[in-house]
Amino acid sequence: MAADIQNPAFHDEIKAREALETIRWPDGPVCPHCGNVEQDKIAKGQGAAHRSGLYYCAACNGQFTVTVGTVMERSKIPLSKWLFAMHLIGASKKGISALQLSRMLGVTYKSAWFLCHRIREAMDPATSGQLGGLGKVVESDETVIGGKAKNRAHAKKEPKKHTVLTLVERDGKSRSFHVANVKAKTLREKIVTTASRKSHLMTDELGSYVGIGKEFANHSSVNHSADEYVRLGGFVHVNTAECRFSLMKRAVFGTHHSISEAHLPRYLVEWDFKYNTRKMKDGERAALIAKGIEGKRLTYRPTSETANA
Ligand SMILES: [Zn+2]
Numbered sequence: 001m002a003a004d005i006q007n008p009a010f011h012d013e014i015k016a017r018e019a020l021e022t023i024r025w026p027d028g029p030v031c032p033h034c035g036n037v038e039q040d041k042i043a044k045g046q047g048a049a050h051r052s053g054l055y056y057c058a059a060c061n062g063q064f065t066v067t068v069g070t071v072m073e074r075s076k077i078p079l080s081k082w083l084f085a086m087h088l089i090g091a092s093k094k095g096i097s098a099l100q101l102s103r104m105l106g107v108t109y110k111s112a113w114f115l116c117h118r119i120r121e122a123m124d125p126a127t128s129g130q131l132g133g134l135g136k137v138v139e140s141d142e143t144v145i146g147g148k149a150k151n152r153a154h155a156k157k158e159p160k161k162h163t164v165l166t167l168v169e170r171d172g173k174s175r176s177f178h179v180a181n182v183k184a185k186t187l188r189e190k191i192v193t194t195a196s197r198k199s200h201l202m203t204d205e206l207g208s209y210v211g212i213g214k215e216f217a218n219h220s221s222v223n224h225s226a227d228e229y230v231r232l233g234g235f236v237h238v239n240t241a242e243c244r245f246s247l248m249k250r251a252v253f254g255t256h257h258s259i260s261e262a263h264l265p266r267y268l269v270e271w272d273f274k275y276n277t278r279k280m281k282d283g284e285r286a287a288l289i290a291k292g293i294e295g296k297r298l299t300y301r302p303t304s305e306t307a308n309a
Contacts, residue, residue, distance in 0.1 A: 016080035017053045021066045023290045032069045034060035070293045071118045085115045090285040095255045120266040122292035123273035131169040132199030139202045141241035173276045176268040184208035
């Protein structure tokens with residue numbers, strides 16, 4: 001990661017724009033107005049227009065840059081800082097707080113906060129297939145975060161507790177959710193839409209799972225309290241999910257001391273993204289984030305809080 005910090009795209013606006021163009025348009029520019037991909041109908045701007053990355057589309061007479069249609073379009077934050085932030089956030093195992101990012105990038109806290117949240121949004125998979133399937137194991141586990149006793153001395157009231165449900169395919173991907181409670185109806189809604197019913201569902205002995213389990217090809221459960229975490233030669237367990245939770249608590253919530261209910265889903269997106277891309281190199285992960293920035297503009301609403309970011 002240290003060597004990558006020297007990457008010219010993190011310091012030079014033109015290089016940053018070129019790097020982003022390569023990621024977004026591996027086969028050449030695409031007109032965001034009419035969808036034209038015919039390169040003989042797309043011309044690069046000359047002079048100052050060239051420097052600002054402007055392209056002209058002869059098919060629709062429109063003009064565009066690589067940031068049109070992305071959250072970066074209206075941002076005053078330089079592209080080089082966007083790319084550097086994607087790299088830093090993507091490469092950090094424990095996550096980066098907005099304060100840390102503002103120091104590393106030399107931007108205001110407000111800008112760093114904006115970057116963090118937009119980049120997390122880019123990590124949200126637009127289309128994510130179901131977890132599990134025939135012959136595959138999906139572990140489901142739930143945990144409570146927040147409301148720790150050690151913080152109570154300083155807090156006027158106990159921080160709110162949040163319940164998180166994690167579904168993880170063994171040797172596969174993971175999806176996490178903030179849920180209102182662990183009632184069967186609440187859990188079922190997430191589980192049956194996220195995991196293929198052809199899977200072997202692995203859970204703890206929470207009563208809510210009894211009915212849900214019957215909808216799956218197989219269902220095994222372990223009793224957390226009876227020192228029975230691993231049964232049947234190590235097959236019946238929810239250790240993958242448990243391990244993810246302990247890491248989540250230490251890493252993510254150690255970095256971001258208090259997480260508001262409104263932002264929790266975004267942190268969970270980041271958490272899953274890091275897990276699901278764990279076999280990638282830092283550069284590949286950053287490129288995936290940059291690609292994810294596309295088409296996310298619909299969720300971007302400038303507010304007084306972010307208007308200057
Ligand atoms: Zn066009």
